Amino acid sequence: MSQTAPQAAHPAPAPATPAAPATQADPASVDTPALLNRWQLIGMSVAIVFGILSALVQLLGWQADGRAAADTEQLVRVQEIQSSLLRADALATNAFLVGGLENADQRADYDVAIETVLTGITAAADAQPADRAVLEKLAVAVNDYATAVAQARDYNRLGYPVGAEYLSGASTTLRDALDGIPTLEALAQANTDRAEGSMNGQHPFWLLLIGVLALAALVLLNQQLARQFRRRINKGIAIAAVILLAVTLVGVVGAWIRDASNDNLRDGDLALAIDQADARTAANDAKANESLALIKRGSGARFVADWETSAGDVEASLRRDTGDQWNAYVAAYREIRELDEGGDWDAARDKATTDGADGSSEPLDSFDTVSEQIVKTASATVVDDLESGQEIALGVSVLSLLLGVVAAVFVARGIGERRKEFS
Amino acid sequence: MSRIRTSRALAATLTAGLLLLGACGYDDTVVPEPDTDKTTPAAVTPPVECDDATTSYDPSNDRTAARSELKNNKRLVVGVSADTLRLGSANPFEDNDIEGFDIDVARAIADALGVSLQLRVISAAERITLLKSGDIDLVARNMTMNCTRWTEIGFSAVYYNATQKVLVRKDDVAAFEKDGLASLAGKNVCAPTGSTSIDNITEAQPEAVAVGAANHTGCLTKFQNGEVDAITGDDTVLAGLAAQDPYAIVPEQDKLTDEPYGIGANKDDVDLIRFINSVLDERRGNGAWQASYDKWLKPYLGDATAPAPKYGR
Structure with missing residues (x-):
């Protein structure tokens, strides 16, 4: 940058130039040192405020990405609780069909599922204070459910019909409004909204606006100086403007790239993780309804209708890598219903409880396993992506602040030169 | 002085901004209130008075006529309870087979008809609805005979006085x-x-x-x-x-x-009811009723004999 008005422009001989333009300040009536002080303060303030605001907006973006990662992890936790709870219910209801002496492996799987639910609730309450009150109620509901299932199991081992009543009561209460499942649905929705909201935390437009306003202010300041001192460009202000422009460009481009990347994550892996977790939950709900319909022995029309609703939810999220398992499960389920409605309850029960490939449990378990893996992979991708480059983003934010200060120093020097010339 | 004041104002503004930034938080999660069920209670049917609530149709052993009234002529579908211990309940020690005093009656009827028996677990509230809709042929689920029910369905003769x-x-x-x-x-x-x-x-x-x-x-x-x-x-x-x-x-x-139990049937299936009455007669006569009572109910309710049937409807 060169100065285009190298000639001396001492303001002192002002009385000898009566033909000066009307717009030009009359040096005789202006306190030039005070004016220069004011301009210097304004110019420095513009640069520092620019640095602080740019840094703040970038810091907001950095924080938003961090929050989005944490929100996604919380969402995954909540959905894992939901899937595990319905998995536990599917296992408990299915075990009931075989009588009091339940399958030991199935019992162990039930215990693992309930343990996953309880540890998940604790972890989720630690991670998100806003969920804590609802999670406390959920913990009570899960405790009531597990207690009722334990009572059901005890009575079933004694051969008493009241055991089945405890079990169906526990399953029904679990799905009742304001109890387990609706609470988890509310938690999942709240955390989905939070994660998606946090992913919108990049603000390239605001960075651009701050940069444009700061540059405009420096240009105006330069114009004022040029009028007073007959120099078109002040070197210090020009260097400060270049710094501000560079910071603005880097900030805007960085935020824009981040914003586009977050949009892709939200519509891609995050949507996949949410959909597949929903499908996994619905599939286990379907299996529980299959067992409850059999427990009711031909009078479980409500559970048959609920099965269809759950199956519809699964099929809305079906993928190529889960389709075979689900279709195999549906085929087995249809056979079970046909047997039950045809009067052969024993054969229907056998098909619903066998571990073999011809039963309904094996394909459902496969679907559950594959779905769980898809959710884990997709959610890990989201979290990794959101957390990647966090240090760089924070560094750029700090650098913006420092460069704002540096720009302010250049403004001070540029105007300081004019002060020296004046004195 | 002016510069100091401006700097202080600037610093205060920035500090406030940073504090606001740090205070960014989340609203607490709220579980939405469920829609309240606004179903209106069912209208109460005034009780019907009569003096022959336990009177059924004369017995007949016309099996062909009875089978012709089944929904499926190779299968008898009977609505039962699976959680009423001693009357009708699933036995987890016997492959969850449903058994009890009521179930013995249902089995005897199916055997006499020469068809397979399908037990369908129903609730008390479903008994009349399912009989009227034709989803089941009979109800053997501790069903009390009364005049109001006779206006909607038919009954066999009394098989137990509860x-x-x-x-x-x-x-x-x-x-x-x-x-x-x-x-x-x-x-x-x-x-x-x-x-x-x-x-x-x-x-x-x-x-x-x-x-x-x-x-x-x-x-x-x-x-x-x-x-x-x-x-x-x-x-x-x-x-x-x-x-x-x-x-x-x-x-x-x-x-x-008094709660006299009868086997419930569709109101139009009179031939089936007559046939059931002949089966109940036979059970009273050959000791099957007594054996069933002694097995399921006597330990809890003491001695009892089969109630005398009343015919002539």
């Missing part, structure tokens, strides 16, 4: 045996929603608080969880509940009502 009684906690037995129903004043008494038992207890002891449940086993879970103090119902059903809980006792007491 009575309505009250079950209480073990520590309430002394009070109940001393004061009878008066001891239930202010207590929660459970019976299946929509059953005549709940009406009978509120009529006999208006100061008792009637609590409904889906079925008698649902009442037992409420009883065990301390939500109700007593259960009322047929002595046969209460015997099954008492068998599952040593602290649930049916004290010595006068009966509240």
